[in-house]
Amino acid sequence: MNLELRQLRYFIAVAEELHVGRAAQRLHMTQPPLSQAIQGLEAMLGADLFIRQKRGITLSAAGHALLPEARRLIKDSLALPELVRCAALGEVGHISLAFVSTADYNLLPPLLRDFRSRYPQVQISLREATSDVQLEALRLGQIDLGLMIPPIPEKLADMLNYQAILSEPLILAAPSDSTWLSNKLQVSLLECQGQPLIIFPRAIAPAFYDSILGCFQSVGITPEIGQEAIQMQTIIGLVSAGMGIALVPQSVSNLKRPGVVYRELEQITPLIETGLAWRRDNHSPVLHAFIELTRKNK
Incomplete structure (x- = not known):
């Protein structure tokens, strides 16, 4: 089934007008192709969407069932460009962050507060873990970011990026x-x-x-x-x-x-250093939005 949004728009217009001629005018098209499109949609779905009588048309049971779903699909389709734009900018999505326990008393609370205020639609998964556990999780791709105490082992140096954030005595x-x-x-x-x-x-x-x-x-x-x-x-x-x-x-x-x-x-x-580590091959916009925020807050 190759259902098109165009067909759903045609159906909604006819369902709301309950008149093919008025629906055609609303859609800026002639009546014959609109009637053909509706008949094609009914054939595709295997059910009549309208009850056709001499005095006009009304929605069938199948038409009543389809109408709210068709409106929802059209509404969702209109939101797609904004969704894609936000995803490309890292404004929606998910990020998993592991952190050492020491970060809970300095870096983590303000970082999370600032990130949530700027990117409220991003879901954040948090996991407390020691640096060695974080390094293995990064190697396996189980987390996006590790807030850890360096160093990065030589065997992972080509795989991971590291950015220092805080040094303290x-x-x-x-x-x-x-x-x-x-x-x-x-x-x-x-x-x-x-x-x-x-x-x-x-x-x-x-x-x-x-x-x-x-x-x-x-x-x-x-x-x-x-x-x-x-x-x-x-x-x-x-x-x-x-x-x-x-x-x-x-x-x-x-x-x-x-x-x-x-x-x-x-x-x-x-000075004891704490910083962020992440995989070089992770190109998630959400990940890089988080990293950029930490750079601005340094």
Whole structure:
């Protein structure tokens, strides 16, 4: 069946006018081709759409059933150019974004708020995941974007693009009842000597892990690893429980947890970077609209 929108327009005109002559005038055509088009439509559908009597025509049961659907199809067809335009500009569609837990305290909320306000018709799927899990999901094409802590492994360097968004220093998170904790706004890592360290496993975020241990090594301390956890909320929860201390990105201080205090460090710490990674072969307009927004907000 090769049903054409033109045939539906003809049918709607006749159905609304209930007069082939008036419908022909409305359509700026002569009556014979309009009658032929209606008869062709009925033959195609296998049912009479009109009851033809000497005193005029009325809609048949089949015609009554077709009329609202024909109007809907015509209305939808008129919306197609705008739909296509919006899709080409990334204003409609879907995007899947994975993010590390640290991004929940700095980048993610304002990014999502800004993107939703600019592109309200785009559906966003969110997934919290560590950087290593995100990299594998990107490799497999399971997500569009990863908000992660670099680096990008060499084996994926030709597959992925990466854009840095935020760099921030490390600060100390410690139990608030620590007797050794200074009341100063800044403390030295030397004051932390002997305190168990709570940290991410190295396999999950090697650069992050090495940066933290490097801070201690720079002052001649080899910390005792007390606990490992993959979620920032868990790390801060363990600090709150008095299980040890942690070095965390500065924005994590936005996570207010009873029993935890945050202090700046006297030592200069390496900056922890967070950025976006995506596949080079992903040409989704929605994806590039999101990336462009992050560039404007930097």
